[in-house]
Amino acid sequence: MTDWHASDARLRAWVAGEIGSIEAASIEQHLSGCGRCQAVVADVDDVGGRDEVWLAIRDRIEPQPLNLVGRILARFGMTPGNALLVSSVPSLSGAWLLGVGFSLVFAVVAANVAGPRGVAVFLLLAPLAPLIGVAFAFGAEIDPLYELTLSTPYSKFRLLLWRSCLVITTTIPLAMLAAIPLDSPWWVAAAWLLPATAFCAVTLAATKWVEPQITALAISVAWILAHAVAAWRGDPLAAFSAAAMIAYAVVGIAAATVFLGRGPAETFHGRLL
Amino acid sequence: MTSHEPTAAVTGVGKRFRRTRALDDVTFQLSTGVTGLLGPNGAGKTTLLRIMATILTPDEGEVSLLGRSVRTAGQRTEVRRRLGYLPQELDYPRGFTAFGFIDYMAILKEWDDRTGRHAEVRRVIEAVQLTDVSAKKIRALSGGMRRRLAVAQALIGTPKLLLLDEPTTGLDPEQRVNLRRVLSGMDATILLSTHQTEDVEALCDRVIVLDQGQVTFEGAVADLVATAEGSVWMADEPDPRALAHWKAGNGRYRHVGREHVGGEQVAPTLEDAYLLMRGTTVDELEVTR
Numbered sequence: 001m002t003d004w005h006a007s008d009a010r011l012r013a014w015v016a017g018e019i020g021s022i023e024a025a026s027i028e029q030h031l032s033g034c035g036r037c038q039a040v041v042a043d044v045d046d047v048g049g050r051d052e053v054w055l056a057i058r059d060r061i062e063p064q065p066l067n068l069v070g071r072i073l074a075r076f077g078m079t080p081g082n083a084l085l086v087s088s089v090p091s092l093s094g095a096w097l098l099g100v101g102f103s104l105v106f107a108v109v110a111a112n113v114a115g116p117r118g119v120a121v122f123l124l125l126a127p128l129a130p131l132i133g134v135a136f137a138f139g140a141e142i143d144p145l146y147e148l149t150l151s152t153p154y155s156k157f158r159l160l161l162w163r164s165c166l167v168i169t170t171t172i173p174l175a176m177l178a179a180i181p182l183d184s185p186w187w188v189a190a191a192w193l194l195p196a197t198a199f200c201a202v203t204l205a206a207t208k209w210v211e212p213q214i215t216a217l218a219i220s221v222a223w224i225l226a227h228a229v230a231a232w233r234g235d236p237l238a239a240f241s242a243a244a245m246i247a248y249a250v251v252g253i254a255a256a257t258v259f260l261g262r263g264p265a266e267t268f269h270g271r272l273l
Numbered sequence: 274m275t276s277h278e279p280t281a282a283v284t285g286v287g288k289r290f291r292r293t294r295a296l297d298d299v300t301f302q303l304s305t306g307v308t309g310l311l312g313p314n315g316a317g318k319t320t321l322l323r324i325m326a327t328i329l330t331p332d333e334g335e336v337s338l339l340g341r342s343v344r345t346a347g348q349r350t351e352v353r354r355r356l357g358y359l360p361q362e363l364d365y366p367r368g369f370t371a372f373g374f375i376d377y378m379a380i381l382k383e384w385d386d387r388t389g390r391h392a393e394v395r396r397v398i399e400a401v402q403l404t405d406v407s408a409k410k411i412r413a414l415s416g417g418m419r420r421r422l423a424v425a426q427a428l429i430g431t432p433k434l435l436l437l438d439e440p441t442t443g444l445d446p447e448q449r450v451n452l453r454r455v456l457s458g459m460d461a462t463i464l465l466s467t468h469q470t471e472d473v474e475a476l477c478d479r480v481i482v483l484d485q486g487q488v489t490f491e492g493a494v495a496d497l498v499a500t501a502e503g504s505v506w507m508a509d510e511p512d513p514r515a516l517a518h519w520k521a522g523n524g525r526y527r528h529v530g531r532e533h534v535g536g537e538q539v540a541p542t543l544e545d546a547y548l549l550m551r552g553t554t555v556d557e558l559e560v561t562r
Contacts, residue, residue, distance in 0.1 A: 016392060026389025062372040062391075062407060062408050063373065064372070064374075081380040084377060084380065085380055144363075144364035145365075147323075147360050148381075150328045152354060152378070152381035153351075154382070154383065192345055200501070
C-alpha cells in the first residue's frame with residue numbers, strides 16, 4: 001500500500017477528462033487500489049455514483065491486453081474479442097517469432113558464406129517456418145484451452161483457419177525479409193513460397209484425421225531427406241525444378257480444396273468441431 | 274426445484290480407446306436438478322462427461338441433450354450454446370488474468386457485446402467469490418482459487434446443462450458450501466462427477482454409479498443409502514469380517530458389511546452404501562481417491 005495519493009484537483013481533472021493519457025493511466029492504476037482516492041472521485045458532482053466510476057475504472061484495467069498481433073488485427077477492423085482469440089496462439093508469441101527470425105538469419109549467413117550449398121540450406125529451412133507455425137496454431141498439445149474450446153459454440157473451423165492464415169502471413173514476410181541480403185539469383189528469395197504453401201495446405205487438410213504436429217513432422221522429415229539425397233547426388237536445388245514446382249502447385253490446390261470443402265461439421269482428428 | 278421431464282438422455286452409449294472399453298451400453302436419463310455421478314478412477318466418468326460435453330463421439334448409442342441430438346453440427350452448436358462444462362483438469366493460457374480468462378471463454382460462448390460480456394464475466398467471478406483477485410495473473414492464484422475460476426467459466430450464460438468433473442477438488446469447506454449454494458440455486462440440469470460422497474449427499478437428489486464403464490445404480494440418493502440399511506455397525510473393537518472398518522472420531526469402530534459383526538447398528542451414509550455396492554474395502558477406496 002502506498003502513502004502517495006493523487007491530489008483532489010488532479011482527480012477532479014481526471015474525472016473531467018482534462019489530463020493527458022499518461023497521467024490518466026497512472027491515476028487509474030492508483031485508483032484500482034486506493035480507497036481514499038476512490039472516495040474523492042465518487043464525491044465529484046458531475047459524474048454518476050461511485051459504482052459507475054469504479055466500473056469505468058475496472059473496464060479499463062481488467063480486460064486482457066491484446067498482444068502486438070492482436071492490436072494489429074484490431075487496427076485492421078477485427079473485433080477485440082476475436083483478435084484476442086486468434087492472437088492467443090503460441091506460434092505467434094514473441095519468443096517463437098524470434099526463434100524463426102534467428103533460424104532464417106542463420107540460414108542467410110550460411111548461404112552467403114557457403115555459396116550454392118548455403119543457398120540450399122536457406123531453401124531447406126524457409127518453407128518449414130510457416131509449416132511449423134501452422135502445426136502449432138491449434139491442437140490438444142498446443143492450446144491449454146483446447147478441450148474447453150471444443151465444447152463452446154464458437155466455430156473451431158474458423159478459429160483454425162484464422163490462426164493458420166495469421167501464422168502464414170506473419171512468417172512468410174519474415175522469411176522474405178531475411179532473404180533480402182541473400183547473395184544468390186533473384187528467384188531464390190521466392191522459390192520456397194510454393195512448397196511452403198503446399199505444405200501448410202496439406203497439414204490443414206489432414207487435420208480431419210491426424211494432429212497437425214504429426215503431419216508437419218512427417219513433411220519436415222521427408223523434405224529434409226529429399227534435400228539430403230539431392231545434395232548427395234550433386235544437385236542441391238533439385239527440389240526447386242520446374243517439375244517440382246508444378247507438383248507443389250497441384251498438391252497445394254488439391255489440399256486447399258479438401259480443407260475448405262470439408263465444412264464446419266467435420267472432425268478435427270477424431271474430435272467434433 | 275426439480276422437474277421430472279427428461280432433459281438429457283444417454284442411450285446404449287459405448288466408447289472404446291484401442292483395447293480399453295471405457296463405456297459399455299450406458300443408459301440413463303437426467304432431468305432438471307443435480308445428479309451425482311459416482312465411481313472409482315477409471316470407471317469411465319470423465320469419458321462420459323466428455324461425450325456429453327460434445328467433445329468426443331460415442332462409438333455406439335445415442336446422446337440427446339436438451340431435446341437435441343448431438344450427431345448433427347447445427348444441433349450440436351445449439352446444445353453448446355446452453356452448455357457449461359468443467360473438465361477434470363484445466364491448464365490456463367500463460368500471462369492471462371482471472372478476468373481475462375473468463376472474458377476469453379465468454380467470447381468463445383458468443384458473448385459479442387463487450388459491455389454485456391464484461392457484466393457477465395463479473396457476475397460469474399463474484400459467484401465464486403474471486404472479485405478481489407479478478408485483475409491478478411492466474412499464476413499468482415492458489416490452487417483452490419484456480420479451481421473456482423474454472424468453475425466460473427462453466428457458469429457463463431447461466432447454462433441449462435452443466436457438466437462438472439470434480440468441481441470441489443482443492444476447495445476448502447467454506448468454498449465447497451458456497452459452490453453448493455450456487456449450484457442449488459440454478460434452474461438447470463447438472464451432472465456432478467465426484468469422489469466426494471458428502472457433496473452428493475448435500476446437493477443431489479439422484480445419483481448414478483458407474484463402474485468399469487457400466488451403470489451399476491441409477492436412482493434417488495435415498496434409495497442408494499437404503500441399500501445399506503442394516504449393514505452398518507459401531508463397535509468398540511475392529512472386526513476383520515466386515516467388508517470395511519475404520520476408527521471413527523469418537524474412538525469406536527465403524528463397520529460396513531452384509532455380514533452382521535455385532536455392536537450397535539447405526540444409520541448408513543451414502544459412503545457406506547457406495548462401499549457396500551462396490552464391495553470395496555477402505556484401503557481400496559483410499560487407493561482410488
